[in-house]
Amino acid sequence: MTIPNIVGAGLIVIGAGLGIGKIGGSAMDAIARQPEATSKIQTAMIIAAALIEGIGFAALFAA
Amino acid sequence: MRRKFSLLALLFILFIGSVAFAHDNHSHAGEHPEALAEKDTPEKVKGFIKHHLKDAHYFELFHGVKMPLPIIIWDEGLKVFSSGDFKKKEVKEARAADSTITFQKLGINDTVAKDAKDYLYESQTSGYSIFHGKIIAAKHADIQLKLNKEGKKKLVSHSALLDFSITKTVLMTFIICVLLFLAFRGLSSSYRKGPIPSGFGRLLEPLVLFIRDDIAIPNIGEKHYKKYMSYLLTVFFFIWFVNLAGMTPLGINITGNIAITLSLALITYLITQFTANKSYWGHIFWMPGVPVPMKFVLMPIELLGTIIKPFSLMIRLYANITAGHVVLMSLIGLVFFASNLFSFGAFFGLTLFLGVIELLVAFLQAYIFTMLTALYFGAAVEEHHDEH
Numbered sequence: 001m002t003i004p005n006i007v008g009a010g011l012i013v014i015g016a017g018l019g020i021g022k023i024g025g026s027a028m029d030a031i032a033r034q035p036e037a038t039s040k041i042q043t044a045m046i047i048a049a050a051l052i053e054g055i056g057f058a059a060l061f062a063a
Numbered sequence: 064m065r066r067k068f069s070l071l072a073l074l075f076i077l078f079i080g081s082v083a084f085a086h087d088n089h090s091h092a093g094e095h096p097e098a099l100a101e102k103d104t105p106e107k108v109k110g111f112i113k114h115h116l117k118d119a120h121y122f123e124l125f126h127g128v129k130m131p132l133p134i135i136i137w138d139e140g141l142k143v144f145s146s147g148d149f150k151k152k153e154v155k156e157a158r159a160a161d162s163t164i165t166f167q168k169l170g171i172n173d174t175v176a177k178d179a180k181d182y183l184y185e186s187q188t189s190g191y192s193i194f195h196g197k198i199i200a201a202k203h204a205d206i207q208l209k210l211n212k213e214g215k216k217k218l219v220s221h222s223a224l225l226d227f228s229i230t231k232t233v234l235m236t237f238i239i240c241v242l243l244f245l246a247f248r249g250l251s252s253s254y255r256k257g258p259i260p261s262g263f264g265r266l267l268e269p270l271v272l273f274i275r276d277d278i279a280i281p282n283i284g285e286k287h288y289k290k291y292m293s294y295l296l297t298v299f300f301f302i303w304f305v306n307l308a309g310m311t312p313l314g315i316n317i318t319g320n321i322a323i324t325l326s327l328a329l330i331t332y333l334i335t336q337f338t339a340n341k342s343y344w345g346h347i348f349w350m351p352g353v354p355v356p357m358k359f360v361l362m363p364i365e366l367l368g369t370i371i372k373p374f375s376l377m378i379r380l381y382a383n384i385t386a387g388h389v390v391l392m393s394l395i396g397l398v399f400f401a402s403n404l405f406s407f408g409a410f411f412g413l414t415l416f417l418g419v420i421e422l423l424v425a426f427l428q429a430y431i432f433t434m435l436t437a438l439y440f441g442a443a444v445e446e447h448h449d450e451h
Contacts (some may be wrong), residue, residue, distance in 0.1 A: 013144070022121060039277070043277075043281075043434070046427075046430070046431060046434070047431075047434060047435065047438070050379060050431045050434075050435065051375070052378045053379060053383070054375040055375075057378050057379060057382035057383070057386075060376055060382070061382070063376070
């Protein structure tokens, strides 16, 4: 692993972490506002998080 | 009934043990005695993790206790033999001026630099050898390698044979399939006696209902969900069981093998394409509701999207499980480098914590794969009544 690769991998992880964090935070807000819609929000949250994770992993493989 | 099962399990373990030890006796004869006295180094742990992530032609229960598995290759006809036939052979490299490398036998008294040393497994009775996981029809003296531009060694003298071997991954996949079959046979036959399942089925029934009510019906719709249920259930329980099996100390890594996740994603892709209705294809080739020039722009993007979706399914499962195994095994490796009791406890606690997280990930990845599969199926059969 060369230094550009490591820096790239770090940037990817930061980006993916921010993205998943934002999704998780927003889902928490939404659940607090509407506890009765918890299951629907969770499903949508997990799908969105999985998509970001997929991109993150794809980028990590490229790095 | 339960007693019978545990007796069977015990017999099975004894059988594996006896086979393994029988093999072990003669495989250890030629090894150097000083290898046992060596201390663990970070390089060794790294090598161990790399080794774990790869598929193997034997089943290793403990260090040095190996159970040979059948090797099936196509070399002008199908050939079947046991992998117990292969013995490790250490060789030294001889580099020629034109960057070709040949192997010479390494004697016991030879001292060679580490980077000029390599190894391969040679068959005792036939002319085959395994070089870095590839089965080739040659002995070590006939093998020729070449350094490529990146400084990596590439095999040039022989090409790898077609390999249909029952490897560790294949064997464990078979075992998981049999386990799943038995578990769900039990569940279905218990419904004949009454509405309440018995035994292990009590755990499975809520999960089946969960997949139907929370995954299939909301994503595919009441009208079409039934024909997809069998695949969704199969893929969910297969991935879940396989992931859980990966968390046992048997050292198996099935979903961390990209060929397995590729096949799963390919099946999802094929089912989506072959059960899709007119409106699905309409949205790909002639997107309704956008100006005509845009339709031509969207066509290749949408077409590419159909391939990217299963591709991301494949990568997600593979990368998650691989990353989980690497992190967990690195932490287990760290325990052996603890210098005092406090760090030992800390590393042990961390390993335990991550192990529990990985159990959650095992379920979560199965859930996500099934969920996204259902989502793609839903998109394929969705009916559009209004033009938008």
